[in-house]
Amino acid sequence: MNFRQIQAILHSWFGIIVLWVIFFIFFTGSIAYFRTEINVWAQPEAISHIQTIPSAQHSAQTAFNYLNQHAPNAKRWRVTVANERMPVNLLQWQDKEGKHQELQNPNTGELLGPVRKTLGGDFFFKLHYTLYPLPSKFGSLVVAVVALILLISLITGVITHKKIIKEFFTFRAFKGQRSLLDLHHITGVITFPFYLVMAFTGLLILFYLVLPWGLSEQYGKAGIPKFYNEMQFTEVAKPREPSLTEAMQPFNQFMAQMPKRTESGAILDKFEVQKPNTADGMITFDYNYKNIITLNTPQYIFATNTAERLNQPRNLSAIAQLGSSSYGIHLGYFASIWMRFILACLGIIGCVMLVAGALLWQKKRIKEQKKFEYRLVQHLNFFTFLGLPFASAFYLMVGRIIPASFEPRELYEVSAFYIAWLLSLLISFNCSIRKGIIIMLYITAAVLLLIPVISVVLVPEASLLNSLKSVHWSLAGVDLALILLGLFYLVVLRFYQNKFITLGEAK
Numbered sequence: 001m002n003f004r005q006i007q008a009i010l011h012s013w014f015g016i017i018v019l020w021v022i023f024f025i026f027f028t029g030s031i032a033y034f035r036t037e038i039n040v041w042a043q044p045e046a047i048s049h050i051q052t053i054p055s056a057q058h059s060a061q062t063a064f065n066y067l068n069q070h071a072p073n074a075k076r077w078r079v080t081v082a083n084e085r086m087p088v089n090l091l092q093w094q095d096k097e098g099k100h101q102e103l104q105n106p107n108t109g110e111l112l113g114p115v116r117k118t119l120g121g122d123f124f125f126k127l128h129y130t131l132y133p134l135p136s137k138f139g140s141l142v143v144a145v146v147a148l149i150l151l152i153s154l155i156t157g158v159i160t161h162k163k164i165i166k167e168f169f170t171f172r173a174f175k176g177q178r179s180l181l182d183l184h185h186i187t188g189v190i191t192f193p194f195y196l197v198m199a200f201t202g203l204l205i206l207f208y209l210v211l212p213w214g215l216s217e218q219y220g221k222a223g224i225p226k227f228y229n230e231m232q233f234t235e236v237a238k239p240r241e242p243s244l245t246e247a248m249q250p251f252n253q254f255m256a257q258m259p260k261r262t263e264s265g266a267i268l269d270k271f272e273v274q275k276p277n278t279a280d281g282m283i284t285f286d287y288n289y290k291n292i293i294t295l296n297t298p299q300y301i302f303a304t305n306t307a308e309r310l311n312q313p314r315n316l317s318a319i320a321q322l323g324s325s326s327y328g329i330h331l332g333y334f335a336s337i338w339m340r341f342i343l344a345c346l347g348i349i350g351c352v353m354l355v356a357g358a359l360l361w362q363k364k365r366i367k368e369q370k371k372f373e374y375r376l377v378q379h380l381n382f383f384t385f386l387g388l389p390f391a392s393a394f395y396l397m398v399g400r401i402i403p404a405s406f407e408p409r410e411l412y413e414v415s416a417f418y419i420a421w422l423l424s425l426l427i428s429f430n431c432s433i434r435k436g437i438i439i440m441l442y443i444t445a446a447v448l449l450l451i452p453v454i455s456v457v458l459v460p461e462a463s464l465l466n467s468l469k470s471v472h473w474s475l476a477g478v479d480l481a482l483i484l485l486g487l488f489y490l491v492v493l494r495f496y497q498n499k500f501i502t503l504g505e506a507k
Contacts, residue, residue: 030347038121044462046112059106187353237312387424394420448486
């Protein structure tokens with residue numbers, strides 16, 4: 001057995017063993033590029049009444065005034081100011097009673113409520129990197145190991161396919177295994193650079209879980225926060241002259257020392273106040289990621305009691321820049337709406353590559369179809385490739401249906417996701433695979449197309465028509481995407497019925 005044959009075996013078995021987890025990570029990661037828009041869409045009562053978005057400085061002033069009045073003795077404030085993607089202020093603070101979070105109208109300063117307590121798009125983000133609801137650290141460790149295996153599969157895949165460029169320009173339609181192989185090659189070549197970068201940067205982000213011993217030796221038990229602080233800054237900000245004054249300076253004292261827009265075009269994105277209304281208080285302003293791939297966004301730090309600007313130099317060493325770039329590239333904070341759309345499309349094309357690879361693996365072993373192992377793979381393919389999209393759509397639908405004031409709604413939404421996913425597995429076990437595919441395509445299309453209709457009935461102020469009239473693109477964009485995806489599923493259903501099954505089998 002030569003080297004290439006060994007690589008082919010490695011590629012095949014590594015691929016199928018972790019393929020379902022990789023698909024899960026690819027799929028949820030693609031959706032997570034739009035988690036902010038989904039968050040807005042998931043809380044329509046609050047968002048739909050905001051007609052205009054003030055300047056970032058005005059929004060920040062509004063949030064500062066509210067927190068200084070209602071939470072003056074809190075341990076910490078965190079504010080994400082209103083922007084085009086999220087047209088409300090997100091206020092977070094921590095005091096003796098615990099952690100608090102509210103949405104605020106950036107124009108009037110009023111809190112928006114009752115706001116639906118929902119994970120929204122953050123649910124897909126958590127699924128992507130922690131396999132939620134697994135314990136966070138354990139789920140992230142699994143993701144890191146899978147990322148390592150993905151790297152191995154990508155590299156061995158290139159070695160195995162020595163004519164990969166030639167194969168990229170070959171597609172033989174309706175030729176069984178050949179068509180699947182060609183589709184696997186084409187989608188693999190298209191997405192290879194993207195997933196090579198994503199797998200590598202994902203490993204860099206989660207390296208401390210795979211190789212924790214160095215951090216533990218160097219930094220002790222609290223090593224991770226300390227390490228990342230060193231990665232960002234070369235020294236800690238401290239006032240030059242200590243002051244006994246505790247009261248915070250007026251907000252305009254800080255604003256006067258900062259630009260409305262930086263040279264790169266960045267605007268104020270968020271600010272954090274540590275120990276407000278104390279002699280040790282500090283306020284940190286962070287600008288957004290406009291034209292910046294790394295996490296080294298423009299930042300201004302002040303003493304809250306004197307408005308003195310504090311020096312906290314960024315760590316611009318090669319290693320620090322590599323780590324910061326890894327985060328920036330992987331999370332895509334720098335990307336415009338169209339860039340995020342392209343990245344999400346690459347993610348979905350990668351999902352198609354996995355589906356083609358799994359079906360090819362299955363087709364090559366068709367003679368073993370009566371064996372338990374073969375049938376198990378067949379059912380898990382069905383469960384993953386058809387069940388996961390259905391469960392995701394069902395999660396969004398349930399989030400629309402459950403009343404805003406219902407307290408344990410987060411638990412019900414997440415439970416609905418997993419119940420719907422398990423339902424797909426039951427369908428695969430209780431009918432033929434071909435009939436099951438038709439059922440899943442039908443019900444997924446129905447759920448996707450039903451969600452905007454439910455919005456019209458239950459949340460009319462956030463209906464697609466009203467969102468378009470009010471130019472709320474975060475609300476309208478999600479509804480439009482759901483409609484397009486629903487129509488796409490109907491097209492796939494029609495295509496499948498016409499090309500792959502007879503009328504008798506369809507019945």
